[in-house]
Amino acid sequence: MDKVVIITGANSGIGKAAAYRxxxxxxxxxxxxxxxxxxxxxxxxIIEATNNPQIDLLQLDISSIVSIHQFHSSVKETYPKLDILIHNAAFLNHGNKNYQLSGDGIELSFATNVVGPFLLTKLLADQLANSDDARILHACTTNIRHFFDPKRKIEFDNLQGEFEDNRPYSTYKMYGDSKMALVMLTFKLAEELKDRHISVNAIQISAIKLSKETIQKMESGWKVAARVQNLFSAPQETMADTYFHLCTSNEFKGITGKLINAKRTIMQPSHYPDTPREQMKQFFDQTVYPKYAASERNMELVWELCSKLTAVEV
Ligand SMILES: NC(=O)c1ccc[n+]([C@@H]2O[C@H](COP(=O)([O-])OP(=O)(O)OC[C@H]3O[C@@H](n4cnc5c(N)ncnc54)[C@H](OP(=O)(O)O)[C@@H]3O)[C@@H](O)[C@H]2O)c1
Known part of the structure:
Protein backbone atom coordinates (compact mmCIF):
# COMPACT_ATOMS: atom_id res chain seq x y z
CA MET A 1 0.00 0.00 0.00
CA ASP A 2 1.52 3.34 -1.01
CA LYS A 3 -1.39 5.50 0.15
CA VAL A 4 -0.62 8.26 2.62
CA VAL A 5 -3.08 9.82 5.05
CA ILE A 6 -2.40 12.82 7.30
CA ILE A 7 -4.56 13.07 10.42
CA THR A 8 -4.31 16.15 12.64
CA GLY A 9 -4.81 15.61 16.37
CA ALA A 10 -4.16 11.88 15.96
CA ASN A 11 -2.94 11.36 19.52
CA SER A 12 -6.35 11.17 21.21
CA GLY A 13 -10.09 10.70 20.74
CA ILE A 14 -11.48 10.22 17.25
CA GLY A 15 -8.16 11.16 15.61
CA LYS A 16 -6.36 8.35 17.42
CA ALA A 17 -9.11 5.86 16.57
CA ALA A 18 -8.87 6.97 12.93
CA ALA A 19 -5.07 6.53 12.95
CA TYR A 20 -5.65 2.97 14.19
CA ARG A 21 -8.25 2.32 11.48
CA ILE A 46 -0.48 1.81 17.04
CA ILE A 47 2.62 0.30 15.39
CA GLU A 48 2.62 -2.63 17.83
CA ALA A 49 -1.14 -3.24 17.77
CA THR A 50 -1.53 -3.08 14.00
CA ASN A 51 1.84 -4.48 12.91
CA ASN A 52 2.13 -1.55 10.54
CA PRO A 53 5.55 0.13 10.89
CA GLN A 54 4.57 3.00 8.57
CA ILE A 55 3.16 5.24 11.26
CA ASP A 56 4.99 8.56 11.21
CA LEU A 57 4.76 11.34 13.75
CA LEU A 58 5.34 14.98 12.84
CA GLN A 59 5.00 18.08 14.94
CA LEU A 60 2.12 20.41 14.06
CA ASP A 61 0.41 23.13 16.03
CA ILE A 62 -2.45 23.86 13.67
CA SER A 63 -3.16 27.17 15.44
CA SER A 64 0.30 28.50 14.53
CA ILE A 65 1.20 29.83 11.10
CA VAL A 66 4.94 29.20 11.63
CA SER A 67 4.32 25.62 12.76
CA ILE A 68 2.13 24.94 9.71
CA HIS A 69 4.88 26.17 7.38
CA GLN A 70 7.46 24.01 9.19
CA PHE A 71 5.18 20.98 8.99
CA HIS A 72 4.65 21.61 5.29
CA SER A 73 8.43 21.75 4.67
CA SER A 74 8.93 18.32 6.29
CA VAL A 75 5.96 16.80 4.49
CA LYS A 76 7.07 18.14 1.12
CA GLU A 77 10.45 16.48 1.45
CA THR A 78 9.18 13.10 2.60
CA TYR A 79 5.86 12.58 0.77
CA PRO A 80 5.72 13.77 -2.85
CA LYS A 81 2.18 12.38 -3.05
CA LEU A 82 -0.57 12.63 -0.44
CA ASP A 83 -3.92 10.88 -0.72
CA ILE A 84 -5.97 11.92 2.30
CA LEU A 85 -5.90 14.90 4.65
CA ILE A 86 -8.17 14.79 7.69
CA HIS A 87 -8.57 18.05 9.61
CA ASN A 88 -9.61 16.45 12.89
CA ALA A 89 -7.81 18.59 15.52
CA ALA A 90 -9.94 21.24 17.19
CA PHE A 91 -9.99 23.68 20.06
CA LEU A 92 -12.92 23.64 22.49
CA ASN A 93 -12.21 24.21 26.13
CA HIS A 94 -15.51 23.51 27.90
CA GLY A 95 -16.14 25.92 30.74
CA ASN A 96 -13.38 28.32 29.74
CA LYS A 97 -14.65 31.86 30.27
CA ASN A 98 -11.71 33.75 28.80
CA TYR A 99 -11.36 34.95 25.25
CA GLN A 100 -8.04 33.56 24.00
CA LEU A 101 -5.83 34.62 21.11
CA SER A 102 -3.37 32.37 19.27
CA GLY A 103 0.29 33.37 19.00
CA ASP A 104 -0.62 35.04 15.70
CA GLY A 105 -3.33 37.17 17.35
CA ILE A 106 -6.31 35.18 16.04
CA GLU A 107 -9.15 34.04 18.30
CA LEU A 108 -8.03 30.53 19.29
CA SER A 109 -11.08 28.54 18.05
CA PHE A 110 -10.82 30.23 14.65
CA ALA A 111 -7.03 29.89 14.50
CA THR A 112 -7.25 26.13 15.24
CA ASN A 113 -10.48 25.12 13.55
CA VAL A 114 -10.56 27.32 10.43
CA VAL A 115 -7.49 29.42 9.61
CA GLY A 116 -4.96 26.62 10.26
CA PRO A 117 -6.82 24.05 8.14
CA PHE A 118 -7.18 26.63 5.34
CA LEU A 119 -3.44 27.34 5.27
CA LEU A 120 -2.38 23.71 5.56
CA THR A 121 -4.68 22.67 2.72
CA LYS A 122 -3.40 25.46 0.48
CA LEU A 123 0.20 24.45 1.17
CA LEU A 124 -0.40 20.72 0.62
CA ALA A 125 -2.52 21.08 -2.52
CA ASP A 126 0.39 20.27 -4.86
CA GLN A 127 1.12 16.95 -3.14
CA LEU A 128 -2.57 16.11 -2.96
CA ALA A 129 -2.92 16.83 -6.67
CA ASN A 130 -0.37 14.05 -7.29
CA SER A 131 -2.88 11.46 -6.01
CA ASP A 132 -5.42 9.99 -8.41
CA ASP A 133 -8.10 10.15 -5.70
CA ALA A 134 -7.25 12.92 -3.24
CA ARG A 135 -9.76 13.56 -0.46
CA ILE A 136 -9.90 16.12 2.33
CA LEU A 137 -12.24 15.75 5.29
CA HIS A 138 -13.23 18.43 7.83
CA ALA A 139 -14.54 17.45 11.28
CA CYS A 140 -17.67 19.52 11.88
CA THR A 141 -20.33 19.35 14.59
CA THR A 142 -24.06 19.40 15.27
CA ASN A 143 -23.38 22.65 17.18
CA ILE A 144 -23.82 24.50 13.86
CA ARG A 145 -27.54 23.70 14.03
CA HIS A 146 -27.97 26.79 16.24
CA PHE A 147 -27.58 28.76 13.00
CA PHE A 148 -31.07 27.68 11.94
CA ASP A 149 -32.08 30.67 14.07
CA PRO A 150 -31.69 33.63 11.65
CA LYS A 151 -30.50 35.84 14.53
CA ARG A 152 -27.37 33.74 14.96
CA LYS A 153 -24.38 35.08 13.03
CA ILE A 154 -20.63 34.45 13.08
CA GLU A 155 -18.86 37.16 15.11
CA PHE A 156 -16.64 38.18 12.21
CA ASP A 157 -15.84 41.48 13.94
CA ASN A 158 -14.39 39.86 17.06
CA LEU A 159 -11.76 37.45 15.74
CA GLN A 160 -8.66 39.45 16.53
CA GLY A 161 -9.38 40.60 20.05
CA GLU A 162 -11.49 43.61 19.02
CA PHE A 163 -14.12 43.13 21.77
CA GLU A 164 -12.04 40.89 24.01
CA ASP A 165 -12.75 43.00 27.11
CA ASN A 166 -16.28 44.30 26.60
CA ARG A 167 -18.36 41.66 24.84
CA PRO A 168 -19.67 38.52 26.56
CA TYR A 169 -17.59 35.51 25.55
CA SER A 170 -18.71 31.91 25.29
CA THR A 171 -16.15 29.31 24.24
CA TYR A 172 -19.02 27.06 23.15
CA LYS A 173 -20.50 29.77 20.91
CA MET A 174 -17.15 30.68 19.39
CA TYR A 175 -16.54 26.97 18.75
CA GLY A 176 -19.89 26.84 16.91
CA ASP A 177 -18.99 29.96 14.92
CA SER A 178 -15.66 28.46 13.92
CA LYS A 179 -17.19 25.14 12.89
CA MET A 180 -19.83 26.98 10.83
CA ALA A 181 -16.98 28.85 9.13
CA LEU A 182 -15.30 25.47 8.53
CA VAL A 183 -18.41 24.22 6.70
CA MET A 184 -18.33 27.33 4.49
CA LEU A 185 -14.63 26.77 3.89
CA THR A 186 -15.46 23.20 2.83
CA PHE A 187 -17.81 24.46 0.13
CA LYS A 188 -15.41 27.15 -1.09
CA LEU A 189 -12.31 24.91 -1.10
CA ALA A 190 -14.23 22.24 -2.98
CA GLU A 191 -14.84 24.76 -5.78
CA GLU A 192 -11.26 26.03 -5.70
CA LEU A 193 -9.73 22.53 -5.85
CA LYS A 194 -12.18 20.96 -8.29
CA ASP A 195 -9.92 21.43 -11.32
CA ARG A 196 -7.10 19.70 -9.46
CA HIS A 197 -9.40 16.72 -8.71
CA ILE A 198 -9.13 17.12 -4.95
CA SER A 199 -12.41 16.54 -3.14
CA VAL A 200 -13.30 18.36 0.07
CA ASN A 201 -16.15 17.34 2.36
CA ALA A 202 -17.20 17.85 5.98
CA ILE A 203 -18.65 15.36 8.43
CA GLN A 204 -21.22 16.53 10.96
CA ILE A 205 -20.29 14.77 14.21
CA SER A 206 -22.79 14.45 17.06
CA ALA A 207 -22.07 12.82 20.40
CA ILE A 208 -18.94 10.66 20.36
CA LYS A 209 -17.26 9.56 23.60
CA LEU A 210 -14.81 12.19 24.82
CA SER A 211 -11.31 10.99 25.60
CA LYS A 212 -9.94 10.96 29.16
CA GLU A 213 -7.41 13.59 28.09
CA THR A 214 -10.13 15.97 26.89
CA ILE A 215 -12.23 15.49 30.05
CA GLN A 216 -9.12 16.10 32.14
CA LYS A 217 -8.74 19.58 30.62
CA MET A 218 -12.30 20.64 31.60
CA GLU A 219 -13.52 22.68 34.57
CA SER A 220 -14.87 20.40 37.32
CA GLY A 221 -18.60 20.93 36.62
CA TRP A 222 -18.09 20.14 32.95
CA LYS A 223 -16.15 16.98 33.83
CA VAL A 224 -19.26 15.53 35.47
CA ALA A 225 -21.47 16.51 32.52
CA ALA A 226 -18.97 15.01 30.07
CA ARG A 227 -18.83 11.69 31.97
CA VAL A 228 -22.64 11.52 31.94
CA GLN A 229 -22.71 12.40 28.23
CA ASN A 230 -20.18 9.65 27.57
CA LEU A 231 -22.69 7.08 28.87
CA PHE A 232 -24.94 7.90 25.92
CA SER A 233 -22.31 8.56 23.27
CA ALA A 234 -21.05 6.33 20.48
CA PRO A 235 -17.48 4.96 20.69
CA GLN A 236 -14.72 6.83 18.87
CA GLU A 237 -14.23 3.83 16.57
CA THR A 238 -17.69 4.44 15.07
CA MET A 239 -16.62 7.87 13.82
CA ALA A 240 -13.20 6.53 12.79
CA ASP A 241 -15.04 4.03 10.55
CA THR A 242 -17.01 6.90 9.05
CA TYR A 243 -13.84 8.94 8.42
CA PHE A 244 -12.39 5.86 6.71
CA HIS A 245 -15.49 5.27 4.61
CA LEU A 246 -15.79 8.89 3.45
CA CYS A 247 -12.09 9.03 2.55
CA THR A 248 -11.70 5.68 0.79
CA SER A 249 -14.99 4.21 -0.45
CA ASN A 250 -16.18 4.13 -4.03
CA GLU A 251 -19.50 5.48 -2.74
CA PHE A 252 -17.87 8.85 -1.99
CA LYS A 253 -15.35 8.91 -4.83
CA GLY A 254 -15.73 12.17 -6.75
CA ILE A 255 -18.22 13.60 -4.24
CA THR A 256 -17.10 17.08 -3.20
CA GLY A 257 -18.37 20.21 -1.44
CA LYS A 258 -20.80 18.34 0.82
CA LEU A 259 -21.71 18.25 4.47
CA ILE A 260 -22.39 14.63 5.41
CA ASN A 261 -24.11 13.38 8.56
CA ALA A 262 -23.02 10.57 10.88
CA LYS A 263 -25.31 8.15 9.01
CA ARG A 264 -23.28 9.01 5.89
CA THR A 265 -26.13 10.85 4.18
CA ILE A 266 -25.37 14.00 2.19
CA MET A 267 -27.18 16.89 3.89
CA GLN A 268 -29.09 19.74 2.23
CA PRO A 269 -29.47 23.43 3.17
CA SER A 270 -32.80 24.38 4.72
CA HIS A 271 -34.67 27.63 5.49
CA TYR A 272 -35.91 28.41 9.01
CA PRO A 273 -39.60 27.44 9.21
CA ASP A 274 -42.25 29.84 10.59
CA THR A 275 -43.85 27.80 13.35
CA PRO A 276 -42.16 26.68 16.61
CA ARG A 277 -43.34 23.13 15.95
CA GLU A 278 -41.67 23.02 12.53
CA GLN A 279 -38.57 24.70 13.94
CA MET A 280 -38.22 22.01 16.59
CA LYS A 281 -38.75 19.31 13.97
CA GLN A 282 -36.07 20.86 11.78
CA PHE A 283 -33.57 21.06 14.64
CA PHE A 284 -33.64 17.28 15.00
CA ASP A 285 -33.70 16.51 11.28
CA GLN A 286 -30.16 15.32 10.60
CA THR A 287 -30.58 15.50 6.83
CA VAL A 288 -30.58 19.31 6.72
CA TYR A 289 -28.24 22.13 7.74
CA PRO A 290 -28.79 25.89 8.13
CA LYS A 291 -29.08 27.83 4.88
CA TYR A 292 -26.67 30.36 6.42
CA ALA A 293 -23.79 28.01 5.51
CA ALA A 294 -24.71 28.03 1.83
CA SER A 295 -24.58 31.81 1.38
CA GLU A 296 -21.99 32.80 -1.26
CA ARG A 297 -21.38 36.06 0.62
CA ASN A 298 -20.55 34.23 3.84
CA MET A 299 -18.26 31.82 2.02
CA GLU A 300 -16.41 34.80 0.50
CA LEU A 301 -16.10 36.41 3.94
CA VAL A 302 -14.51 33.28 5.40
CA TRP A 303 -12.21 32.95 2.39
CA GLU A 304 -11.11 36.59 2.54
CA LEU A 305 -10.56 36.38 6.29
CA CYS A 306 -8.40 33.25 6.01
CA SER A 307 -6.45 34.69 3.08
CA LYS A 308 -5.81 37.94 4.92
CA LEU A 309 -4.79 36.30 8.18
CA THR A 310 -2.39 33.88 6.53
CA ALA A 311 -1.29 36.28 3.79
CA VAL A 312 -1.65 33.54 1.21
CA GLU A 313 -2.30 34.79 -2.31
CA VAL A 314 -5.78 34.05 -3.63
N1 LIG B 1 -16.37 14.03 20.48
C1 LIG B 1 -17.48 14.59 20.06
O1 LIG B 1 -18.57 14.32 20.57
C2 LIG B 1 -17.46 15.58 18.92
C3 LIG B 1 -18.67 16.18 18.54
C4 LIG B 1 -18.65 17.07 17.50
C5 LIG B 1 -17.47 17.34 16.81
N2 LIG B 1 -16.32 16.74 17.20
C6 LIG B 1 -15.09 17.08 16.46
O2 LIG B 1 -14.34 15.92 16.21
C7 LIG B 1 -12.96 16.20 16.24
C8 LIG B 1 -12.25 15.29 17.23
O3 LIG B 1 -12.88 15.43 18.49
P1 LIG B 1 -12.46 14.57 19.76
O4 LIG B 1 -13.62 14.51 20.67
O5 LIG B 1 -11.81 13.31 19.33
O6 LIG B 1 -11.38 15.56 20.39
P2 LIG B 1 -10.18 15.33 21.41
O7 LIG B 1 -10.12 13.95 21.97
O8 LIG B 1 -10.25 16.48 22.35
O9 LIG B 1 -8.93 15.51 20.46
C9 LIG B 1 -8.62 16.73 19.91
C10 LIG B 1 -7.26 16.58 19.28
O10 LIG B 1 -6.94 17.84 18.67
C11 LIG B 1 -5.63 18.16 19.04
N3 LIG B 1 -5.40 19.59 19.00
C12 LIG B 1 -6.05 20.58 19.64
N4 LIG B 1 -5.50 21.77 19.34
C13 LIG B 1 -4.46 21.50 18.49
C14 LIG B 1 -3.50 22.30 17.84
N5 LIG B 1 -3.46 23.62 18.01
N6 LIG B 1 -2.59 21.70 17.03
C15 LIG B 1 -2.60 20.36 16.85
N7 LIG B 1 -3.48 19.55 17.46
C16 LIG B 1 -4.40 20.11 18.28
C17 LIG B 1 -5.49 17.63 20.48
O11 LIG B 1 -4.13 17.55 20.80
P3 LIG B 1 -3.61 17.63 22.33
O12 LIG B 1 -3.74 16.25 22.87
O13 LIG B 1 -2.21 18.09 22.19
O14 LIG B 1 -4.50 18.61 23.05
C18 LIG B 1 -6.17 16.28 20.30
O15 LIG B 1 -5.28 15.35 19.72
C19 LIG B 1 -12.84 17.68 16.60
O16 LIG B 1 -12.71 18.43 15.41
C20 LIG B 1 -14.17 17.98 17.27
O17 LIG B 1 -14.53 19.34 17.13
C21 LIG B 1 -16.28 15.87 18.25
Missing part, protein backbone atom coordinates in the same frame (compact mmCIF):
# COMPACT_ATOMS: atom_id res chain seq x y z
CA UNK A 22 -6.05 3.50 8.60
CA UNK A 23 -3.03 1.69 10.07
CA UNK A 24 -4.99 -1.57 10.23
CA UNK A 25 -5.79 -1.17 6.54
CA UNK A 26 -2.10 -0.78 5.67
CA UNK A 27 -2.04 2.96 4.99
CA UNK A 28 1.02 5.03 5.69
CA UNK A 29 -0.28 7.27 8.47
CA UNK A 30 1.16 10.68 9.32
CA UNK A 31 0.11 11.67 12.82
CA UNK A 32 0.20 15.48 12.89
CA UNK A 33 0.33 16.34 16.59
CA UNK A 34 1.45 19.31 18.65
CA UNK A 35 2.81 17.43 21.66
CA UNK A 36 5.43 14.95 20.48
CA UNK A 37 6.24 13.57 23.93
CA UNK A 38 2.64 12.55 24.53
CA UNK A 39 2.12 11.37 20.97
CA UNK A 40 5.20 9.12 20.74
CA UNK A 41 3.57 6.57 23.04
CA UNK A 42 0.43 6.55 20.92
CA UNK A 43 2.50 6.11 17.75
CA UNK A 44 4.29 3.13 19.33
CA UNK A 45 1.02 1.65 20.57
Missing amino acids: FAEEGYRVVMACRNLEKSKNVQQE
